[in-house]
Amino acid sequence: DGGITQSPKYLFRKEGQNVTLSCEQNLNHDAMYWYRQDPGQGLRLIYYSQIVNDFQKGDIAEGYSVSREKKESFPLTVTSAQKNPTAFYLCASSMGFRTVAPVGSGNTIYFGEGSWLTVV
Amino acid sequence: GENVEQHPSTLSVQEGDSAVIKCTYSDSASNYFPWYKQELGKGPQLIIDIRSNVGEKKDQRIAVTLNKTAKHFSLHITETQPEDSAVYFCAASTPYNTDKLIFGTGTRLQVFP
Numbered sequence: 001d002g003g004i005t006q007s008p009k010y011l012f013r014k015e016g017q018n019v020t021l022s023c024e025q026n027l028n029h030d031a032m033y034w035y036r037q038d039p040g041q042g043l044r045l046i047y048y049s050q051i052v053n054d055f056q057k058g059d060i061a062e063g064y065s066v067s068r069e070k071k072e073s074f075p076l077t078v079t080s081a082q083k084n085p086t087a088f089y090l091c092a093s094s095m096g097f098r099t100v101a102p103v104g105s106g107n108t109i110y111f112g113e114g115s116w117l118t119v120v
Numbered sequence: 121g122e123n124v125e126q127h128p129s130t131l132s133v134q135e136g137d138s139a140v141i142k143c144t145y146s147d148s149a150s151n152y153f154p155w156y157k158q159e160l161g162k163g164p165q166l167i168i169d170i171r172s173n174v175g176e177k178k179d180q181r182i183a184v185t186l187n188k189t190a191k192h193f194s195l196h197i198t199e200t201q202p203e204d205s206a207v208y209f210c211a212a213s214t215p216y217n218t219d220k221l222i223f224g225t226g227t228r229l230q231v232f233p
Contacts, residue, residue: 040226041225041226042209042224043221045220090163108154109154109166109221111163114161
């Protein structure tokens with residue numbers, strides 16, 4: 001099946017520990033994204049990548065790092081520098097900026113099922 | 121940068137009634153406006169979107185309207201059903217990064233049988 005796979009679904013982090021969330025897509029999408037969602041709130045962009053080996057900071061990048069070595073993979077590392085990491089993390093993908101969208105603009109962004117991270 | 125406001129934060133309706141959720145955006149150059157439905161513990165799913173070259177779009181029981189002059193867009197759900205209960209998010213694309221979305225804070229819709 002085509003889609004976006006996030007793992008693990010639930011992850012616990014100890015104080016001072018780095019953890020990595022996995023995101024894989026088989027949609028052949030160029031662009032990938034990481035969003036953070038806190039309870040009862042909207043989605044905030046952490047990092048995004050338009051193409052392999054390139055990525056940009058979003059609105060709340062501090063304490064996070066990413067890599068984009070392969071088109072289908074965009075892992076997110078939550079470092080010990082992120083002081084309040086407990087949240088629901090969502091990976092997403094889209095065809096990307098280089099793809100001509102229908103009249104108007106904007107390509108559909110598809111989301112994975114999310115990963116819950118809790119600090120213990 | 122772009123800012124998206126969404127109202128109401130919670131909405132309760134009786135099954136069969138209509139539900140309307142409204143969003144406003146700040147950047148007049150924004151040109152793509154999707155709506156997502158998120159069920160508890162799951163990722164958001166796109167339910168409908170609209171681009172700036174049209175004023176209304178409909179898909180069965182859901183419709184979206186866009187008023188570019190007033191910079192607001194709305195989601196309309198008719199004949200609501202209990203399975204419509206979820207959190208709904210609106211979003212707007214930043215003008216110079218067409219796939220970078222700014223989200224509203226969400227509306228929790230409850231449909232009572």
